Amino acid sequence: MKTLSQRAMTMPSSPIRKLVPFADLARAAGKKVYHLNIGQPDIHTPDTFFQPIKNMDMPVVEYGPSAGLMSLREKFAAYYRKNRIDVTAEDILITTGGSEAIIFTLMVLMDAGDEVIIPEPFYTNYNGFAVQAGVKVVPIASRIEDGFQLPPIASIREKITPHTRAIMICNPNNPTGYVYSRAEMEALRDICLEKDLFLLTDEVYREFVYDGAEHVSAMHFPEIADRVVMIDSVSKRYSACGARIGMIVSKNRAFMDAALKFGMARLCPPTIEQIASEAAVDTPDSYFEEVNREYKLRRDTMVSLLRAMPGVVCPNPRGAFYLVVGLPVKDAGHFAQWLLTDFDVDGETVMVAPADGFYATPGLGQNEVRIAYVLNTEDIRKAMHIIAEALKVYPGRTN
Amino acid sequence: MKTLSQRAMTMPSSPIRKLVPFADLARAAGKKVYHLNIGQPDIHTPDTFFQPIKNMDMPVVEYGPSAGLMSLREKFAAYYRKNRIDVTAEDILITTGGSEAIIFTLMVLMDAGDEVIIPEPFYTNYNGFAVQAGVKVVPIASRIEDGFQLPPIASIREKITPHTRAIMICNPNNPTGYVYSRAEMEALRDICLEKDLFLLTDEVYREFVYDGAEHVSAMHFPEIADRVVMIDSVSKRYSACGARIGMIVSKNRAFMDAALKFGMARLCPPTIEQIASEAAVDTPDSYFEEVNREYKLRRDTMVSLLRAMPGVVCPNPRGAFYLVVGLPVKDAGHFAQWLLTDFDVDGETVMVAPADGFYATPGLGQNEVRIAYVLNTEDIRKAMHIIAEALKVYPGRTN
Numbered sequence: 001m002k003t004l005s006q007r008a009m010t011m012p013s014s015p016i017r018k019l020v021p022f023a024d025l026a027r028a029a030g031k032k033v034y035h036l037n038i039g040q041p042d043i044h045t046p047d048t049f050f051q052p053i054k055n056m057d058m059p060v061v062e063y064g065p066s067a068g069l070m071s072l073r074e075k076f077a078a079y080y081r082k083n084r085i086d087v088t089a090e091d092i093l094i095t096t097g098g099s100e101a102i103i104f105t106l107m108v109l110m111d112a113g114d115e116v117i118i119p120e121p122f123y124t125n126y127n128g129f130a131v132q133a134g135v136k137v138v139p140i141a142s143r144i145e146d147g148f149q150l151p152p153i154a155s156i157r158e159k160i161t162p163h164t165r166a167i168m169i170c171n172p173n174n175p176t177g178y179v180y181s182r183a184e185m186e187a188l189r190d191i192c193l194e195k196d197l198f199l200l201t202d203e204v205y206r207e208f209v210y211d212g213a214e215h216v217s218a219m220h221f222p223e224i225a226d227r228v229v230m231i232d233s234v235s236k237r238y239s240a241c242g243a244r245i246g247m248i249v250s251k252n253r254a255f256m257d258a259a260l261k262f263g264m265a266r267l268c269p270p271t272i273e274q275i276a277s278e279a280a281v282d283t284p285d286s287y288f289e290e291v292n293r294e295y296k297l298r299r300d301t302m303v304s305l306l307r308a309m310p311g312v313v314c315p316n317p318r319g320a321f322y323l324v325v326g327l328p329v330k331d332a333g334h335f336a337q338w339l340l341t342d343f344d345v346d347g348e349t350v351m352v353a354p355a356d357g358f359y360a361t362p363g364l365g366q367n368e369v370r371i372a373y374v375l376n377t378e379d380i381r382k383a384m385h386i387i388a389e390a391l392k393v394y395p396g397r398t399n
Numbered sequence: 400m401k402t403l404s405q406r407a408m409t410m411p412s413s414p415i416r417k418l419v420p421f422a423d424l425a426r427a428a429g430k431k432v433y434h435l436n437i438g439q440p441d442i443h444t445p446d447t448f449f450q451p452i453k454n455m456d457m458p459v460v461e462y463g464p465s466a467g468l469m470s471l472r473e474k475f476a477a478y479y480r481k482n483r484i485d486v487t488a489e490d491i492l493i494t495t496g497g498s499e500a501i502i503f504t505l506m507v508l509m510d511a512g513d514e515v516i517i518p519e520p521f522y523t524n525y526n527g528f529a530v531q532a533g534v535k536v537v538p539i540a541s542r543i544e545d546g547f548q549l550p551p552i553a554s555i556r557e558k559i560t561p562h563t564r565a566i567m568i569c570n571p572n573n574p575t576g577y578v579y580s581r582a583e584m585e586a587l588r589d590i591c592l593e594k595d596l597f598l599l600t601d602e603v604y605r606e607f608v609y610d611g612a613e614h615v616s617a618m619h620f621p622e623i624a625d626r627v628v629m630i631d632s633v634s635k636r637y638s639a640c641g642a643r644i645g646m647i648v649s650k651n652r653a654f655m656d657a658a659l660k661f662g663m664a665r666l667c668p669p670t671i672e673q674i675a676s677e678a679a680v681d682t683p684d685s686y687f688e689e690v691n692r693e694y695k696l697r698r699d700t701m702v703s704l705l706r707a708m709p710g711v712v713c714p715n716p717r718g719a720f721y722l723v724v725g726l727p728v729k730d731a732g733h734f735a736q737w738l739l740t741d742f743d744v745d746g747e748t749v750m751v752a753p754a755d756g757f758y759a760t761p762g763l764g765q766n767e768v769r770i771a772y773v774l775n776t777e778d779i780r781k782a783m784h785i786i787a788e789a790l791k792v793y794p795g796r797t798n
Contacts, residue, residue, distance in 0.1 A: 002597070004654060005508055006510045007507075007510055008660070011664070045457070045458070045459050045460045050455060053453075053455065054453055056449060058449075061444045061640065062641050063437075063439050063640045096495050099666055100495075108406075108407040109404055111405045111406055112533065125663075132661065134511065165401060239459055241460065242461050242671065243670065244667070244668065244669040258410065261407070261527070262407075262531065265410070265498065265527030267496065267640070268641065270641065270672050272452065272641065272669075272671060272675070
């Protein structure tokens with residue numbers, strides 16, 4: 001029997017997946033598991049999202065346009081203009097989740113063997129999309145000691161080759177929560193202009209910025225408008241991860257025309273969830289204010305409890321709902337597994353995501369975990385208590 | 400500025416797309432256009448589909464499992480067993496439409512430069528998916544004179560090279576409506592066994608078979624269970640094209656495991672439309688009986704009216720809801736455009752899909768169009784009258 005493709009063989013698994021059987025075992029053993037390992041918020045999807053589908057009166061669930069419903073694209077365009085991103089519906093292509101937006105973007109801009117530079121740690125699924133597109137991810141390491149700020153431009157410059165097509169960032173960042181400063185965004189703008197690169201910017205966490213931090217979008221710089229592609233999604237913004245409605249936003253007409261051809265091949269994004277997403281754009285600002293207040297409270301709670309643990313290194317990022325935390329352990333993957341298999345406090349334990357899976361460079365992030373603050377503060381307190389107690393007795397502790 | 404990828408440059412446009420501006424012009428000029436050019440049925444989506452979403456009480460629209468909701472996979476497995484396809488939920492991966500199912504399948508089985516043999520004419524988007532996967536489509540021509548039956552196995556055999564990985568069919572066929580016979584399916588089974596090839600079978604029109612024809616699925620042959628991948632979708636079955644719920648079905652465990660890794664990268668298919676699709680599986684048989692009665696009536700109406708037109712060659716296929724028809728014209732693409740720009744009967748005209756776009760071999764299908772019987776018989780009669788009148792006066796007529 002013939003084997004599968006080389007592409008299938010090199011397609012990565014989710015780094016969290018290795019832990020799933022151990023979480024299943026923990027639950028089977030009667031333990032309660034606090035899930036801090038996933039980017040699935042517990043925040044309620046706003047009512048606005050459900051209204052049109054509850055009242056749906058549609059005789060046929062038809063194919064929509066390949067670029068997405070025009071009314072939805074117009075609604076998003078107005079939303080972006082409110083965020084000082086000067087676009088029209090023509091600059092927006094609706095995709096099936098941010099995932100499809102990334103795949104289309106890589107495929108439209110790059111051929112097999114082309115390279116995209118990405119600060120690491122980065123969202124692990126970028127690896128899977130790169131394998132599908134045959135694209136090589138070239139990581140540049142950001143460091144926990146620096147709060148995961150943008151690595152020096154010099155370190156980017158030295159990675160640029162004739163095969164480099166783009167720099168890609170996630171801002172606010174998954175997994176680090178870091179929000180890029182204006183100076184950093186300007187530096188990225190300048191190097192992309194100088195080296196003739198595209199700037200791909202995954203901004204699905206745009207709404208989640210704390211401490212009055214300014215979110216500087218790559219779309220805020222008209223001088224690079226033709227080389228910026230923004231990836232976005234309703235998943236986090238409206239806590240509607242399962243809706244699979246994302247978008248590509250770009251002023252580069254040739255790029256958008258080509259992306260639409262990929263869109264036409266797969267016909268259209270889901271119709272019903274586009275209709276729901278369109279209504280969700282009318283979610284009142286008070287919803288976001290409340291959500292951000294909640295996330296900030298959770299982050300503050302988590303950061304202060306983590307920093308109180310001896311040997312733990314915890315930055316205080318100003319966006320998204322993740323922390324990458326350094327632990328006083330040699331192998332955070334083993335620690336995460338041990339939490340599930342060998343530890344509990346009163347029958348409760350915690351699942352976290354080992355951070356090495358978010359790095360492309362082997363050996364980096366070995367003692368780090370990503371923690372998502374997707375539980376309420378009460379549960380966060382309990383979960384942090386479990387980690388604190390675990391670190392006291394974990395046999396693989398380094399100091 | 401750097402150019403786009405080679406992949407983007409070679410990504411095909413929909414063959415119908417060229418005609419769209421002319422349809423817009425026709426409408427702008429006040430003409431009514433009967434759309435026989437698309438696979439969007441007018442058949443009502445069954446009530447069962449809408450019930451759970453109207454009653455939805457879901458606090459958070461969460462990510463579902465990457466393989467799809469287990470309850471949906473189990474429901475589909477039971478549906479297949481009813482259709483004598485012996486599978487369990489483990490053999491089913493839910494995808495975002497049949498489109499994603501095809502992309503995943505090509506990517507899991509083939510690397511750049513690998514070849515898949517497909518009888519032509521075939522669903523045009525196979526081309527787009529092949530470009531995305533870097534796969535070469537090798538067409539074997541079926542002929543209108545033979546009612547588009549499977550080309551002789553000898554013609555398949557001579558196309559097999561060391562790069563050939565699979566044969567792919569669509570059964571019942573889009574665009575021809577042809578339903579492969581048991582003997583043809585057995586011949587495909589045998590050549591795949593002999594030459595160690597996968598058999599990819601797109602069966603999204605399974606429900607639409609007329610005249611008592613038997614639908615023989617590639618999944619009906621246990622002796623090739625490990626080399627068959629079935630593509631399916633709720634789009635046509637429940638007239639829910641916009642739902643974007645499809646599936647990959649295979650007993651090949653290694654293949655399914657690899658396909659799941661592609662599924663994990665994009666997280667999950669749309670949650671709400673999975674829930675609706677699950678309910679749709681309970682649609683009573685009477686719905687399908689009524690729909691099939693209606694389609695058969697339309698086909699009979701259309702075939703008899705087309706065959707009454709001098710010079711028109713019209714097979715009488717037993718499945719799906721398409722006909723590929725030979726017209727007494729030199730360039731069916733020009734005829735289709737002319738219908739929109741230069742012709743009407745009492746202010747009404749027709750849009751059809753030129754069939755050359757469904758062939759990969761240049762020069763084939765030049766005088767053929769695909770007609771979808773997605774309108775009621777009253778409209779079909781009017782549309783056929785318009786085509787009959789048009790052929791009488793069309794300046795590019797050949798005989």
